[in-house]
Amino acid sequence: MFVLRSVLVAALAVLVTAPLAAQSPSSTTGLVRDAKLASVLGDIEPARIRMYDSMLVSFGTRHTMSDTLSATRGIGAARRWIFQQMGQWDRDCNGCLNVQYHATEVPITRRIDRPVVNVVNVLGWMKGRDTTRVVVIGGHYDSCVCSQDAWDFTSDAPGADDDGSGTAAVMELARMFAKHYPQGLETSVIFALYAGEENGVLGSTALAQRLRAQGYTVVAAFTDDIVGNVVADDGTKDDNTIRIFADDPDNGPSRELGRYVWAIGATYTPTVNILPVFRLDRIGRGGDHSPFVRQGDAGLRFTEMYENYKRQHLPTDDLANVDFTYVAKVARLNAATVGSLAAAPPMPTRVRTRRDRASGGQKWEILWDTIPKAASYEILWRRSISAQWEKVIPVPAGRTSLVVDEQLDDGYVGVRSIGANGHRSLAQIYPAPPAPRPAGAGGRSGQ
Numbered sequence: 001m002f003v004l005r006s007v008l009v010a011a012l013a014v015l016v017t018a019p020l021a022a023q024s025p026s027s028t029t030g031l032v033r034d035a036k037l038a039s040v041l042g043d044i045e046p047a048r049i050r051m052y053d054s055m056l057v058s059f060g061t062r063h064t065m066s067d068t069l070s071a072t073r074g075i076g077a078a079r080r081w082i083f084q085q086m087g088q089w090d091r092d093c094n095g096c097l098n099v100q101y102h103a104t105e106v107p108i109t110r111r112i113d114r115p116v117v118n119v120v121n122v123l124g125w126m127k128g129r130d131t132t133r134v135v136v137i138g139g140h141y142d143s144c145v146c147s148q149d150a151w152d153f154t155s156d157a158p159g160a161d162d163d164g165s166g167t168a169a170v171m172e173l174a175r176m177f178a179k180h181y182p183q184g185l186e187t188s189v190i191f192a193l194y195a196g197e198e199n200g201v202l203g204s205t206a207l208a209q210r211l212r213a214q215g216y217t218v219v220a221a222f223t224d225d226i227v228g229n230v231v232a233d234d235g236t237k238d239d240n241t242i243r244i245f246a247d248d249p250d251n252g253p254s255r256e257l258g259r260y261v262w263a264i265g266a267t268y269t270p271t272v273n274i275l276p277v278f279r280l281d282r283i284g285r286g287g288d289h290s291p292f293v294r295q296g297d298a299g300l301r302f303t304e305m306y307e308n309y310k311r312q313h314l315p316t317d318d319l320a321n322v323d324f325t326y327v328a329k330v331a332r333l334n335a336a337t338v339g340s341l342a343a344a345p346p347m348p349t350r351v352r353t354r355r356d357r358a359s360g361g362q363k364w365e366i367l368w369d370t371i372p373k374a375a376s377y378e379i380l381w382r383r384s385i386s387a388q389w390e391k392v393i394p395v396p397a398g399r400t401s402l403v404v405d406e407q408l409d410d411g412y413v414g415v416r417s418i419g420a421n422g423h424r425s426l427a428q429i430y431p432a433p434p435a436p437r438p439a440g441a442g443g444r445s446g447q
């Protein structure tokens with residue numbers, strides 16, 4: 001009893017003294033560091049990200065309804081500059097980035113006169129060997145002073161943090177991947193700079209629906225949104241913690257993506273704290289991952305630890321309040337995540353289970369279909385109360401089934417594919433959540 005009590009006291013002491021954000025997964029959950037990917041993270045530079053953000057701010061306003069004809073002011077000038085920058089990187093890699101405008105005419109239903117606006121995303125579409133699967137990483141280049149007036153599209157709206165920071169980070173990723181992976185990866189990667197976020201995630205909705213309609217499999221869709229402020233309004237500072245928002249359900253695709261990013265952080269950027277938040281977004285807020293999540297794709301949001309609500313959507317969201325060393329930390333975590341997922345084979349399909357009779361029902365057999373591009377598989381295990389996978393169970397080569405010594409009644413298993421290059425797919429979870437309900441506004445239900 002005494003021993004038990006002192007262990008308990010010691011454990012409580014750790015809980016009390018360790019800062020909340022410093023908690024990390026107990027392990028990397030079996031992910032393996034890719035030496036090349038780890039080394040190219042060093043090519044992500046704060047100074048370059050600052051340069052992109054400075055240019056974005058220089059266009060005065062990037063409101064989705066602002067001037068599109070001026071060469072120096074408004075959202076048109078901003079997107080032509082993004083296109084031209086990305087186009088240069090595309091030429092440098094002999095066409096690996098395939099830069100394009102993605103334009104959609106969208107009625108703005110939030111306004112009573114429902115004006116139809118041309119919402120134009122800029123995409124860098126880096127083709128993979130398998131072009132049917134895509135990893136999307138985006139940020140929104142539109143800005144607003146909508147805390148004053150949602151429809152003021154002429155006043156200066158610098159949006160240096162929201163979301164010049166995310167846009168600049170995604171541009172730096174596009175440059176870095178085009179430079180170091182000019183042949184592409186296993187899966188296509190779309191670097192997406194969205195418009196219309198501030199008017200109801202219009203650009204990302206258009207992309208999510210387009211990819212669904214054209215039959216692509218979205219492996220994951222990320223947004224970097226508000227990723228550069230490190231000081232809260234009361235002076236509290238944190239320039240080393242990144243929040244990741246991963247929606248319910250606990251066994252759903254977005255939550256699993258959250259576990260993956262958490263483990264990627266522990267593998268590639270172990271000195272940076274990750275605070276997983278198990279919900280879609282901050283309370284009452286939304287972002288460009290939401291349209292993907294709502295249609296059943298895995299989606300996730302990266303956001304700074306401390307937002308400054310007194311500057312968001314106001315003329316004071318300026319460059320002086322963006323910490324570019326911190327934005328670069330977010331971009332490195334993004335790059336490690338995107339690089340790993342895009343290098344991995346597809347996840348296993350049709351995971352089934354059977355209660356093992358020989359063990360009196362205490363063990364379970366896990367079965368799944370062969371994935372042609374997988375060199376092998378592994379099974380992950382966690383109790384239903386655990387936020388992260390707790391065990392990695394290797395599967396002997398050539399097998400697509402295994403009896404595991406775990407009581408599945410009390411937890412979850414995940415089966416993931418391992419490529420010949422060592423990269424792991426996301427895990428297919430059993431029991432799986434019910435299929436998502438059909439989305440509204442032209443969306444279709446997931447499979």
Ligand SMILES: [Zn+2]
Pocket residue numbers: 140162163197225226
């Ligand atoms: Zn934003």
